[in-house]
Amino acid sequence: MSEIDRDQYLIKDEPYYRPVQNEVVMYEAAYDARMPVMLKGPTGCGKSRFVEYMAWKIGAPLITVACNEDMTASDLVGRFLLDINGTKWQDGPLTVAARIGAICYLDEVVEARQDTTVVIHPLTDHRRQLPLEKKGELVHAHPDFQIVISYNPGYQSLMKDLKQSTKQRFGALDFDYPSADIETEIVAHEGHVDKETAEKLVQVAQRSRNLKGHGLDEGMSTRLLVYAAQLIGKGIDPQSACRMALVRPLTDDPDMRDTLDAAVNTYF
Numbered sequence: 001m002s003e004i005d006r007d008q009y010l011i012k013d014e015p016y017y018r019p020v021q022n023e024v025v026m027y028e029a030a031y032d033a034r035m036p037v038m039l040k041g042p043t044g045c046g047k048s049r050f051v052e053y054m055a056w057k058i059g060a061p062l063i064t065v066a067c068n069e070d071m072t073a074s075d076l077v078g079r080f081l082l083d084i085n086g087t088k089w090q091d092g093p094l095t096v097a098a099r100i101g102a103i104c105y106l107d108e109v110v111e112a113r114q115d116t117t118v119v120i121h122p123l124t125d126h127r128r129q130l131p132l133e134k135k136g137e138l139v140h141a142h143p144d145f146q147i148v149i150s151y152n153p154g155y156q157s158l159m160k161d162l163k164q165s166t167k168q169r170f171g172a173l174d175f176d177y178p179s180a181d182i183e184t185e186i187v188a189h190e191g192h193v194d195k196e197t198a199e200k201l202v203q204v205a206q207r208s209r210n211l212k213g214h215g216l217d218e219g220m221s222t223r224l225l226v227y228a229a230q231l232i233g234k235g236i237d238p239q240s241a242c243r244m245a246l247v248r249p250l251t252d253d254p255d256m257r258d259t260l261d262a263a264v265n266t267y268f
């Protein structure tokens with residue numbers, strides 16, 4: 001539909017992304033094949049940043065949808081809205097992406113109910129179609145349309161997982177917190193702190209990641225390390241910065257909190 005302003009979804013400035021493995025080359029090949037891609041990995045490890053960077057590099061518009069359990073198929077596909085002139089169809093983000101040839105990034109897709117997730121099926125196989133049942137229209141995806149989903153395998157349970165018939169429509173790239181030297185580089189760059197401070201933050205995080213499954217559901221993410229670095233960059237003393245950005249968000253358990261505070265104190 002010509003009235004959609006495609007340019008608004010373009011990423012104008014290069015996002016900072018530090019490649020970790022061969023993910024850039026792999027993604028480019030998948031994009032060339034318009035293969036649906038699944039990014040697997042823990043929270044705050046760089047998946048969204050990676051998609052932004054790839055969209056910028058390719059020059060493709062990017063439409064991101066944060067999925068949640070209340071999301072319905074209509075939230076993705078579109079719905080009729082009432083206005084003073086009667087009813088008017090409004091495309092949802094998935095439909096807009098299919099029409100303009102955007103990369104549609106469904107963040108944490110497993111949060112959505114399975115009856116919502118299945119609407120992506122006809123778009124992710126050879127059909128590349130999206131039926132708008134309520135409107136009686138069959139949208140043929142633009143040749144540049146691609147679908148990308150993110151998925152945190154750590155959170156999944158039998159109750160909440162993607163169906164095999166959904167999973168097996170995607171090529172998957174594994175993401176994880178980067179090695180210490182790369183993560184230090186990222187934290188120093190994003191948090192505007194010196195290398196030595198970034199290194200210490202990464203060491204604290206690595207300690208917390210060893211506690212995953214032993215009282216912690218998840219270790220400190222790269223995102224939290226960037227937060228801590230930003231506070232330190234604002235002149236906050238490192239211990240207080242780490243308490244606020246690294247320890248308190250992670251746990252409500254007083255013993256675990258003390259353990260993590262102690263880990264912070266050994267480095268700062």
Ligand SMILES: Nc1ncnc2c1ncn2[C@@H]1O[C@H](COP(=O)(O)OP(=O)(O)OP(=O)(O)O)[C@@H](O)[C@H]1O
Binds near residue numbers: 045048190
């Ligand atoms: N490889 C990387 N290059 C540059 N920045 C990174 C990288 N990895 C992580 N970061 C930093 O970590 C922050 C969090 O990453 P991002 O938002 O992409 O996480 P995510 O994996 O998408 O998390 P979630 O699953 O919770 O949405 C980014 O804003 C960025 O500052």
